[in-house]
Amino acid sequence: MTEIFVSPQRVSARDDLTVVDVRREWDYANDHIPGAVHVPFERFRDSGDAMEGTLPTPTAFGSLLGGAGIEPRDRIVAYDGGRGVYASRLLVTAEVLGHDPDRLHLMDGDIRAWRRNHETTDAVPDTETAEYVCEPRADGALIGADELEDALDSDAVVVDTRDPVEYDTVHLPGAVNLQWRTLVDDETRRLRPRDELESILQAHGLHPDRPVRLYCNTGRRLSFVYTVLLELGYEDIGFYEGGIEAWAEHGGPVETTS
Structure with a gap:
């Protein structure tokens, strides 16, 4: 793994x-x-x-x-x-x-x-400029609006990683709201034990054998959830970068929490 x-x-x-x-x-x-x-x-x-x-x-x-x-x-x-x-x-x-x-x-x-257990420094390391050429992945986890819309009519779990107020205001139909902070222990600031993570995710309907599709507004929250899911062995994960505004421009369906 x-x-x-x-x-x-x-x-x-x-x-x-x-x-x-x-x-x-x-x-x-x-x-x-x-x-x-x-x-x-x-x-x-x-x-x-x-x-x-x-x-x-x-x-x-x-x-x-x-x-x-x-x-x-x-x-x-x-x-x-x-x-x-x-x-x-x-x-x-x-x-x-x-x-x-x-x-x-x-x-x-x-x-x-x-x-807690290690020292820090203010010394900046000496580095030499390197050549870093990006080659964007064609087969990665990034999905478009059409693929996200397809997920709404499939067995995939669509996950909204925004704040509860944002979710209640408007979200994709059937999407579950998962907060990244619930995956972290507040005291240690580290990832919760595996059994606790699995319990939290299963309570939201997430299982390793089901596809997961993530969306947010800023990207950082879905990035953390995505990383945790990879750590736990989830394989079929996709994430939509556009956010709710781009989704609305696409004409995708939405609903509110009453």
Whole structure:
């Protein structure tokens, strides 16, 4: 089974890992995991029309990662200060744009979880600019509006990862509302034990043998849920990047919670 979430202990012995901090500039400058390179979250989000949702263009993403010294064959482990929800977005973006998914990992926890047993630094590592050329996947998990609409009439579980208020206002017919925070232990800031995760997901109708289709508005919340599902062995997962507004423009059906 694919190991996506790796412990801080594993990261500390990272002879084969490229550690990536996705927090804001001032957070990274204050303290970070020793040797971590910086790829800030706001730099790999793009709400323009060139790509679906908030995905950056391949050229922009390749320039960003190459500028941080990251190469296409690197084994990446990302972390943030928000329990992994921002770092997971980097991994999903990299996967869509061609990075080998078997070489993409998320630190289980965040910088606060790291600080409990490990030291941080403000020293910026020396890096050389690398050539990172993106080759977007044609067979990946990114789906379009037509594919999402098809899922509404299938045995797939359509999952809305937005906040409950957003969900109650409007959502896709039959979609279940799953909050990414329920998958994380608030005290440790790390992923809940496997049996707890399976119980939460099953309560929402999610099982490894059923297709799952995710949607959100900003992308980061569905990215975390997507990453957890991969960790648990789910294979048939797709995610829609457009959000509710793009879905409405497509003319897709919606409903509200009364």
